[in-house]
Amino acid sequence: MAGDIGACMWDLYEIAIPASVFGMPQPDLADPWYDLRICTAPPVPPPASALPPDHGFSLRTPHRFEDLADAGTVIVAAVPEAVVYGQPFAPGLIEALRQAADAGARMVSLCCGAFALAEAGLLDGRRATTHWMYTGELAKRYPNVQVDGSVLYVDDCDVLTSAGMTAALDLCLHLVRCDLGAHVANQLARRMVVPAHRSGGQAQFIDLSVPVTDDESLGPVLQWATEHLDRPLTVDELARRAGLSTRTFYRRLQSVTGTTPLKWLLNQRIARAQTLLETTSMPIEKVSEHSGLGTATNLRRHFTQRVGVTPTEYRRTFDVV
Template identity: 45%
Template sequence: MSVHRVAVLALDGVTPLDLAIPTQMFSARPETPYEMTLCAPTARVTTTAGFQLVVGGGFDEVRAADTVIVPGVEPPLRPPPPVVLDALAEARDRGRRVVSICTGAFALAAAGVLDGLRATTHWKHIDDLEREFPAVQADRDVLYVDEGEVLTSAGACCGIDLCLHIVRRDLGAVVANRIARGLVAAPHRDGGQAQYVPAPVAATGDTGLAETRAWALRRLDRSLSVAELARHAGVSQRSFMRRFAEETGTTPLQWLVNARVGLARELLETTDLSIDQVARDCGLGTAANLRLHFRRTLNTTPTAYRRTFTRGAGAQDLQATG
């Protein structure tokens, strides 16, 4: 695999968790091509937790990067230095991938990178983004937004979902799931889920519907109805629907579709099963139905997806064959 250079750009007032997510996710691993460098405008950067970072990378590394990631900062409306804005605008103009975690979206917006695009940020700051940058189409009800070469995530932990989404785009579901397991993170949350779910904190010993979701994941090849899921959870269908939305930010049926597409991706990457058999094994029934959901979700076909990720190509080839 050719090297893919990732520059994580830490600005003064960076949030430590936002910074840790991409630096951990894109650190060097044998199965990935990523070469990650922590960069900053100055040699030392102060975090919101009060400690300082000693940073080795500068703007030469940012300019050489294939992907530039800006973690969240506080306060988000403080204008970044002109050199930062110029570097982000230049990266976008050169067709490089530009990404923000949480309030890092404000730096991208200030640089004009988000003009005319959908974007998101932490739910507490989405109104500020919408007010201060009217050229940006602020989306307040998602975990992350993928606009091709510009991607933004909502609140801090949504950065995990976005980074795994990027790995999945680049290298396929198998590698992304392997990294997720290593981080003890959920392998996939669809970007369209709500970022702020006003659910009560579970009582001690109450695991919610997690056990039912795990049960369903082991039976994706079968037809699963809401009634069956509710029976397994031991609640009424009405209560199940309400609690499921509270816990996941989506509906049971949409969650099942996403899980089935995820399983189909793994089967296409790791087996020689026919498209018809993959469709049956992941619970989507027919090859036509599998193609429909691949087109809707990934903007490609199962055959093109398999060709891309069994030869080790990256996201650009996938988009080209879609």
């Protein structure tokens, strides 16, 4: 992982997320797990006016930016000193990012870490995102970057960028899903008590097996729905189970999840199909039935639109025969 590990607490938040996702072994989910190393420049006391007073603490690490050359994935955490406070990028960071990319590393940024990737020229001609407060600044500073402020993260093959703050968690779980599969990512998300939904325009969703919500009237019924996805569920039925009118249920679910009940159900069905394709040899027809998508044709259509590959191709990735 790369980034300036300075004193800013906002910076430390984006460091804590990948540390929690990749730095804590999960041998029952995948063994070996990731080998996370936090890299930074040699510590230099910041100018007295560079950061707000008493706004954080420092973090020491034995790994330096030159160690990034050996990484398979490089994650750049937020760099507020270069974006918010007008300070230079950490010495050696930009060149280290270029060298890591040249060596074939997958390059990832969290929040305003996208500015470092852009400074290194790694976002030129690519679609990317950052914290919504700084999308305009990113586009202004780096006009060759196709800035999209409407998404939680952008996956552009070997270069990925996330929006601000907790969107970093969405992207980190997406990396786990890409590397280790939907089942592992979903189980890890459940352990981290991550919501089953993310709002915000065209936001991409992390679909969990067990939905979590602070709305006490929705939590139980969404839990029940994920346990009965093989049934032909309707919005009216879910509303009755929640003790709400259909209109009120629709409004509350859309407010909490940022999507409609039918789209939420479709996301859950696709997630169930992914798990079945990864972990069983169940025929495609049965996968479609158990996930509530009906026919194999219907499964293929929705699955390909949502995941980008057919169910058969997805299964082949995980060597399920």
